[in-house]
Amino acid sequence: MTKKGEVRVGVIGIGTMGAAHARDLQAGKVGRAVLTAVADADSGALARISGAERFRDGKALIDSGLVDAVVIATPHPDHPSSAAAALDAGLHVLVEKPLAAHKADCEHVIAAYARRPRAEQVFAEMFNQRTDPRYIKVRDLIQSGELGEIRRVAWTLTDCFRTDAYYRSGGWRATWRGEGGGVLLNQAPHQLDLLVWLFGMPVRVRAFCGFGAFHDIEVEDRVTAYLEFKGGATGVFITSTGEAPGENRLVVVADRGRVVVEAGKVVFTRNDVPTDEFKRTSNERFAAPPARPIEFPAAGPGAQHLGILQNFVAAILDGESLIAPAVEGMASVELANAMIESALGGDVVELPLDATRYAALLADLVSGARSARK
Numbered sequence: 620m621t622k623k624g625e626v627r628v629g630v631i632g633i634g635t636m637g638a639a640h641a642r643d644l645q646a647g648k649v650g651r652a653v654l655t656a657v658a659d660a661d662s663g664a665l666a667r668i669s670g671a672e673r674f675r676d677g678k679a680l681i682d683s684g685l686v687d688a689v690v691i692a693t694p695h696p697d698h699p700s701s702a703a704a705a706l707d708a709g710l711h712v713l714v715e716k717p718l719a720a721h722k723a724d725c726e727h728v729i730a731a732y733a734r735r736p737r738a739e740q741v742f743a744e745m746f747n748q749r750t751d752p753r754y755i756k757v758r759d760l761i762q763s764g765e766l767g768e769i770r771r772v773a774w775t776l777t778d779c780f781r782t783d784a785y786y787r788s789g790g791w792r793a794t795w796r797g798e799g800g801g802v803l804l805n806q807a808p809h810q811l812d813l814l815v816w817l818f819g820m821p822v823r824v825r826a827f828c829g830f831g832a833f834h835d836i837e838v839e840d841r842v843t844a845y846l847e848f849k850g851g852a853t854g855v856f857i858t859s860t861g862e863a864p865g866e867n868r869l870v871v872v873a874d875r876g877r878v879v880v881e882a883g884k885v886v887f888t889r890n891d892v893p894t895d896e897f898k899r900t901s902n903e904r905f906a907a908p909p910a911r912p913i914e915f916p917a918a919g920p921g922a923q924h925l926g927i928l929q930n931f932v933a934a935i936l937d938g939e940s941l942i943a944p945a946v947e948g949m950a951s952v953e954l955a956n957a958m959i960e961s962a963l964g965g966d967v968v969e970l971p972l973d974a975t976r977y978a979a980l981l982a983d984l985v986s987g988a989r990s991a992r993k
Contacts, residue, residue: 626711626932629656629686631677631701633664634789636715636745637692640928641668649928651936656685677701681708688741688935690928691715694791695798695805699724702742702945703731711741713931716808718744718948720799721956721981722974725949732946741934743927746943748809749816750921753885757871757878758817760887767874767893772818772846772854778865779806779858786834793836795984801830801838803955807858810867811951812943814856817871820950821846821854823969828962830991833861837984837991844958856958876910885915956981963991 630641637659644654645668658674659665665673674680677697681689681704688711691701699719705712706728719725732742748754760766779802791797798804803811829841840861846854859865869880876889890897890908897908922929926942933939953970956977961968963980983989 624651624936626652626935627655627685627687628652628690629658629671629680629683629688630654630668630690630692631658631680632691632693632697632715633657633659633661633667634692637690638664638667640690640692640924641671643925643928645670648925649932652928652932656680656683678704681705681710687711688713688931695720696724696796699728702728706731706735706740706742709736709740711931711935712945713741713743713745713928714945714948715745716812716948717804717952717955718945719952720804721978722949722953722972723978725952726974729946729949741931741941742945743931743934743941744943744945744948745924745927746809746812746948747923747927748813749942750923750926752917752919752921753880753883753915754813754817755921756885756915756917757869757880760878761817761871765875766871766878766887768850768895769818769848769852769871769873771852771870771872772814773868773870774810774814774854774856775866775868776807776810776856776858777862778867779860780863780865781806781834781840781860783834786836793834793838793840795837795981798838799981800955800959801836801840802858802860803839803842803958804952806860807842808951808955810858811856811954812948814854815950815954816947818852818854819848821954821970822849823847823967824954824957824961825967826958826961828959828991833859839959839962839991842958842962844961883917885917887913887915889913963989 630637654671656672657668658677658680689705691714702714786793826844828839832841841859844856871878874893879886888910890910892908930942953972957968957972
């Protein structure tokens with residue numbers, strides 16, 4: 620029996636993340652939410668969770684009448700169909716990242732949200748890095764105008780090293796069929812989401828990917844991408860699951876100085892005079908504007924997964940604004956798709972991405988009609 624003012628939650632997909640979400644709900648870590656059902660095709664996975672109704676099929680859970688909301692933590696290609704079924708059934712939905720494996724499927728599930736039977740239905744995505752105080756601070760600096768015009772962005776994300784044992788742990792891992800990609804669809808979606816959340820969507824991409832560069836896998840495990848943004852700013856995004864030791868370092872160069880996000884803090888080296896103004900007015904040939912560092916220490920990583928879950932419940936019960944609306948999840952998928960297409964085609968990809976063209980390309984990779992390896 621559940622209480623009034625409480626959200627009955629079902630978790631579809633009891634793998635690593637799904638099981639963690641289920642345990643957090645059962646432990647009462649998410650206020651005003653109760654786990655009432657779980658679903659997974661694997662009976663062994665279901666056995667990890669007791670005290671909730673168990674289903675071998677996600678649709679059966681959706682149709683059971685036991686839940687008001689679902690958390691979807693299945694393999695990536697199943698996210699759109701499960702989310703669409705739940706939305707069509709009038710349920711609230713929180714989907715793990717990524718929203719889908721490719722842009723066309725993102726469009727399909729967003730269309731399901733647009734036709735939802737109840738206007739108050741909530742559709743969120745588990746972009747927990749949006750709760751990190753460091754990135755919230757950078758966003759505040761950008762949106763307040765404190766940084767001035769953004770000139771260049773460089774993000775190196777190589778602290779997601781994975782062993783061969785990791786890739787052997789699931790037959791769906793690191794395959795075109797099971798994930799729709801590699802590091803860009805599994806380890807890096809949070810940073811791709813933050814990239815767009817902070818700086819907007821690039822207008823063109825040129826990427827170079829290593830497919831099975833470090834592991835015996837068919838998808839990308841090394842990426843270096845060059846980005847161009849509207850207004851002239853440029854960017855570089857580097858990620859890999861084959862480097863150790865790795866790093867997670869964001870550098871933002873703007874008219875008023877440079878921001879570096881690394882190792883739990885944000886350092887803004889602020890120019891006393893904006894770069895453009897100093898360039899025009901200084902009579903010195905080799906001078907640079909005086910600058911001083913301002914450090915913004917972050918007390919921990921923020922609320923993370925529990926914060927997104929709690930925000931999801933508050934959006935359902937109180938109408939609170941979502942931290943990570945799922946409709947915004949298409950951007951990171953589109954960016955990942957564009958990088959893969961650019962690497963395979965050896966050319967610049969203009970954005971918005973042609974969703975139909977990329978879906979056909981991915982279908983060829985899944986079927987083996989095309990190989991990513993040269």
